[in-house]
Amino acid sequence: MYKMTLKYYFFLCSMILVQLLSCFTQITAASVPATIVFGDSSVDAGNNNQLSTIAKSNFKPYGRDFIGGNPTGRFSNGRLAIDFISEAFGLPPTVPAYLDPAFGIQNFSTGVCFASAASGYDNATADVLSVLPLWKQMEYFKEYQRRLKAFQGEKKAKETLNNALYIMSLGTNDFLENYYTMPGRSRQQTVYQYENFLTGIAERFIIQLHRLGAQKIDLTGLPPMGCLPLERATNLMYVSNCNENYNNVAKNFNSKLQHLVRKLNRQLPGLRLVYSDVYSVFADIVRDPMSFGFENADRGCCATGLFEMGYVCNRNPFTCDNANKYVFWDAFHPTEHTNSIIADYLMKTSLAAFL
Ligand SMILES: *[C@@H]1O[C@H](CO)[C@@H](O)[C@H](O)[C@H]1NC(C)=O
Ligand SMILES: *[C@@H]1O[C@H](CO)[C@@H](O)[C@H](O)[C@H]1NC(C)=O
Numbered sequence: 001m002y003k004m005t006l007k008y009y010f011f012l013c014s015m016i017l018v019q020l021l022s023c024f025t026q027i028t029a030a031s032v033p034a035t036i037v038f039g040d041s042s043v044d045a046g047n048n049n050q051l052s053t054i055a056k057s058n059f060k061p062y063g064r065d066f067i068g069g070n071p072t073g074r075f076s077n078g079r080l081a082i083d084f085i086s087e088a089f090g091l092p093p094t095v096p097a098y099l100d101p102a103f104g105i106q107n108f109s110t111g112v113c114f115a116s117a118a119s120g121y122d123n124a125t126a127d128v129l130s131v132l133p134l135w136k137q138m139e140y141f142k143e144y145q146r147r148l149k150a151f152q153g154e155k156k157a158k159e160t161l162n163n164a165l166y167i168m169s170l171g172t173n174d175f176l177e178n179y180y181t182m183p184g185r186s187r188q189q190t191v192y193q194y195e196n197f198l199t200g201i202a203e204r205f206i207i208q209l210h211r212l213g214a215q216k217i218d219l220t221g222l223p224p225m226g227c228l229p230l231e232r233a234t235n236l237m238y239v240s241n242c243n244e245n246y247n248n249v250a251k252n253f254n255s256k257l258q259h260l261v262r263k264l265n266r267q268l269p270g271l272r273l274v275y276s277d278v279y280s281v282f283a284d285i286v287r288d289p290m291s292f293g294f295e296n297a298d299r300g301c302c303a304t305g306l307f308e309m310g311y312v313c314n315r316n317p318f319t320c321d322n323a324n325k326y327v328f329w330d331a332f333h334p335t336e337h338t339n340s341i342i343a344d345y346l347m348k349t350s351l352a353a354f355l
Contacts, residue, residue, distance in 0.1 A: 046073030078336025
């Protein structure tokens with residue numbers, strides 16, 4: 001009898017808790033009024049369309065599964081993880097690119113993307129293909145703040161900027177496009193020194209964002225970059241296997257980012273900086289693609305899937321029919337389906353704190 005009562009009591013309590021929680025999430029549903037994005041092609045919604053660079057994807061078959069079948073400059077067949085994340089916060093289903101003339105400050109008031117494909121933490125990385133370096137993305141953000149204040153008024157704009165979710169997703173190109181490809185950095189620094197150089201830039205960037213009013217910031221870690229189809233295809237040691245050296249660099253760099261997150265949360269008042277672990281979910285997908293509904297994890301859908309990205313994907317007769325069966329869209333970038341799985345995972349882990 002006593003046991004029954006206790007059980008019933010717990011049952012009641014848990015019901016109340018569930019209701020309180022759902023009530024709480026409803027009240028705070030609008031707690032993130034905008035997503036503000038910095039980074040590389042993992043999150044570029046089309047800024048590179050406006051630059052003279054070859055790092056572009058505003059042509060078919062890119063975007064063939066996007067709303068309206070439009071190639072927007074996203075490096076995928078459809079939406080990016082940031083688009084799914086925006087939607088999950090009750091915001092628009094796509095995050096507009098700041099340089100896209102089709103959008104104005106009204107559109108940017110609920111989300112804006114400053115990211116640029118082929119960019120990185122290091123200025124020298126952005127220089128390789130003449131894209132927006134991180135400092136330039138910051139300059140555009142400052143301009144955006146002025147425009148938002150003119151549009152929403154000082155007080156409302158400040159609220160938006162304080163409560164927005166800031167997403168940073170970059171770093172892969174610093175290693176793959178720059179350090180391991182161009183002669184400069186690898187002559188000056190060991191890869192461990194280079195990692196520290198990059199985390200130093202990340203640190204100064206976050207401090208500056210916080211000074212400009214950001215409180216909720218997501219710092220996204222590197223994926224298992226040695227398993228990108230291009231890195232497998234060019235793996236000289238074990239052709240078609242993941243490049244474990246690159247994966248180890250990614251893991252090591254990620255542990256430094258996590259250390260930075262703990263440190264800055266202690267140092268900066270009001271900061272809620274989270275680390276998003278895309279490495280583990282991505283590694284799970286690549287290790288066991290079938291269990292996520294994929295049939296292929298080692299080649300991209302576009303062309304042969306081994307080397308092609310950007311212009312070489314255009315009008316290629318070998319491109320696959322159903323991108324949903326592929327983890328990768330081109331030799332370097334995930335499909336929309338992979339992006340949605342990653343976004344779901346982040347909403348349940350690091351980003352759950354902001355729901
Ligand atoms: C931008 O916002 C305006 C005003 O809400 C809207 O009419 C327009 O369709 C939006 N532009 C795009 C490209 O979504
Ligand atoms: C990158 O370039 C900007 C603009 O020239 C400069 O202010 C900044 O110090 C540079 N960053 C590094 C780490 O060299």
